[in-house]
Amino acid sequence: MSFVEPEERVALRQAVRDLAKRYGPDYVRRQAKAGLKSTELWDEVGRAGYLGVSLPEEHGGGGGGIADLAAVGEELARAGCPLLLIVVSPAICGTIISRFGTEAQKQKWLPGIADGSFKMAFGITEPDAGSNSHNITTTVRRDGDEWVLTGQKVFISGVDESDAVLVVARTKDAATGNLKPALMVVPTDAPGFTKTMIEMEIAGPEKQFQLFFDDVRLPADALIGDEDAGLLQLFAGLNPERIMAAAFAVGTAKYALDRAAEYAKTRTVWRDRPIGTHQGVAHPLAQAAIHVELAKVMTQKAAWLYDSGDDFGAGEAANMAKFAAADAAVEAVDQAIQTHGGNGLATEYGLAPLLAATRVTRIAPVSREMILNFIAQHTLGLPKSY
Amino acid sequence: MKIVVCVKQVPDTEAEKRLLPDTLTVDRESSNPVLNEMDEFAIEEALKLTEAHGGEVVVLTMGPDGADAAVRKALSMGAHSGILLSDPALAGSDAVATSYAIAQALGTTEYDLVILGSEASDARTSLVPAMLAERLGLPQLTFASKVEIDGTSITVNRLTDYGHDVVQAQLPAVVSVVEKINEPRYPSFKGIMAAKKKPVAALDVAAAGIDAALVGQAAAATTVVDAAQRPPRSAGVKVTDEGDGGVKLAEFLSAQKFI
Incomplete structure (x- = not known):
């Protein structure tokens, strides 16, 4: 595993950023308010092949890995327009079908999941x-x-x-x-x-x-797949889910920190100096940025392990990544709001909805308590507590 | 049909650009280099034309080390191969020298059509397409908002202040395009993966047959004498509507000679 992403993934991130820039948080807010879905964004991301990056090429995918799909999910979230169903349709369902489905099932479901024309919850x-x-x-x-x-x-x-x-x-x-x-x-x-x-x-x-x-x-x-395949094929989908949830949390945290930094650079309260010069504002944001980056590196490790075929190793790493990313996202959003003062909860600044959106990542797809149980038992060898 | 698209790597369009104090050239370190936005429309148009008429798209750029990223972006959008013209001797070339260098580089390949964006977001001179056509001795169809090819005949809508002219020429020709012409595609993941494997030919001034004395900052026909930050935007006029808003608006527009 390299700590520098391959140039294709860097290009993929840039391409997703360029596309997402045209939508952004205003689009998502507008759609949600009108009772509509992020259909145009989903369709465009699908047409460009970004939803299907991790699925096999012979079934309409991009032939990449969960690391690529996590990059897509993170960049969309960072642009303020995440697509929740990426976690579900390509990452869980697409992965399970591509790994355990029959050839006929793959042909039937995967091309639509890959290009976004078929959504599977x-x-x-x-x-x-x-x-x-x-x-x-x-x-x-x-x-x-x-x-x-x-x-x-x-x-x-x-x-x-x-x-x-x-x-x-x-x-x-x-x-x-x-x-x-x-x-x-x-x-x-x-x-x-x-x-x-x-x-x-x-x-x-x-x-x-x-x-x-x-x-x-x-x-x-x-x-x-097989009714006797047991839990393996379920976890084949649940580990990507955790990795994608972590990527979503990291992207959302970065979005919040971007907003906070922008605000702290321009907002002045005393003597024409932006509030970002005050360490009481700067240091908590810097600390959040450190936690977000640590979570991102763990997410990349989990994705790398998963893509290398190490399901058990990926399980531990994906749990840790999800745990760390959720906490980092909650911290980043909280501090971004604090930086904005009253504006942090004003509709115009769009930060308040992130409170619930990031808080949920500590609960789903697996609670932090269950992750701690898993780490206690499998990493530390402690007796099972439940 | 073989189309060459000339592209330029520029400082990030959205970033604030700075000039180096000693040479008064763009400080390329100060912001991320990106593919000039207008060039994406040129690439898109070339891809659409080859999709309709068959053929291939070659992307050509002149720039410093790292400019190959602009070529890769074009390749990831679907262009077939690239040419990277890079040489320290070219640094600081103005539009006149750039058109000469590109014309020479074009001499290393065959083409039916050359497409460019109508301007680069850094210098914004819009000079190179016309100069290039002159150097190549080819018809120039600039500021195209629509391109149609029928056999060896090319027709474009040329954007003007009053609408557009319809301009026709015989291939080969040089076309520059405006943003209205299309909506550039995003590189697909497959395109990104494939771009790495596509051939990019590297040229230096010798390989392109460029006389080094005619290019670079020393040979520039124009000189940047001075540069200053644009003054901050001043506050506009605020009119509070007290029932006479329409009149005030008309007075303002009239004073500015809009009406």
Whole structure:
């Protein structure tokens, strides 16, 4: 692993920045306020091939890695116009299908996921199975050539703008005990599939949903991979999710620090000197910048490990990166608001919505407590506490 | 059809530019070098023309070490190959010398059409396209907002103060384009990955057949005598509308001879 990114990724970052510059936070705010989605941005990012950078070339992708996709996610967030569903559609669903799907499934789903014309949400969390995925009760059973899915999910992102949801279920034969996940592609227009929006205090175009599966009938090829593949194929998608969440947090933190630095350079309170000359303003921002950079390096390490095929090593690093990036983002946004004083909460400056947007990264996709459990157990060899 | 697009690497368009105090040339260290924005429209037009008529796009730049990044950007957008003309002897060349050097470099390749952006965002002289056409002895179709090719005939809408002229010529020709002409594409990820493998020929003054005595700052026909920061923008006139806003506005415009 090099600490200097290859020139292609530097060029990719620049290309994404150039594109995102034309949208920015105003676009996202406008769309969200009007009840619309970031459709134009998503489509343009998809057409340029940036959504599909990590997917295989033979299925319409760019042939790069999660490190490339993380760069895309980070740059969009840094431009103030993140696309939440990058975390889900290409990073989780695209990765799982490309690694474990049959050739026919890859041909069916990946080209659309890669160019953005097909969006796939991801459903794992249930009302009684949040941090503890082993409590999942959504069940799928065979009926002739078909599958029948029953159960429910909660906090599923972007279902209203998705064509399908990759649902983590159990097979009837493995309905209890440790989770043996069966990953099912469920079209959002399937009979028996209903969704209810969950009102959230997060201002963004992407919405959260509760889902109900009432005997949803699915074709034989709806099962991705193998029902006996176990947790491996699930984690093949969850590690990229953590890496992408970390990249989102890093990008958002950098966006907040950019705004704060800009403000601190121009705002004067005493003797015509910008407030950035006051160390009480400068040092907390500098400290936040250090934490953001550390989180970014960890995110790059996690992506590098993942792309090199080390799933277990990537798991530890991705957890650490997500943990560090979430804390750094919360700190950066808090300090950016502090730098702005009252303007920090004024609508015009657009910083207040970042409070919720970054706070959520300490909870999702995996809580900081569960990460600490993981590190305590696997890194330090401490006894399992739960 | 073979199209050569001439591009320039310039200091970041959005950054504040500085001149070096001793030479009064642009301080290239003071901001990030980027591909001149207008040149992206030239590249896009060349790509569209070859997509419609077949052929290839060669991107040519003259610049210091590192100018190859501008060529790579063009290659990542889809251009097929590049030519990088770089030599310390070229440093400080003015528009006259630049047009000569580019004309000589163009002599190392074949082409049916040369496309340029109508100006670079650093010097903004808009001189090179016309001078280049003169040097090559080719028709110049400048400030094009639309380009059409039919066989060996080229027709452009040439932007003017009053609208546009329709100008026609026979290929080969030199065209400069304005921003209105198209919307440049973003380099795709595949394009970025492929750009690294595309051939870029390196030329120095000897290889391009350039007489070093005719280029560089010493040979410049123009000299920058002095430079000063633009004065800060002064506050404008504020008119509070007390029912007579329309009249005040008309008075202002009339005083400025707009109406």
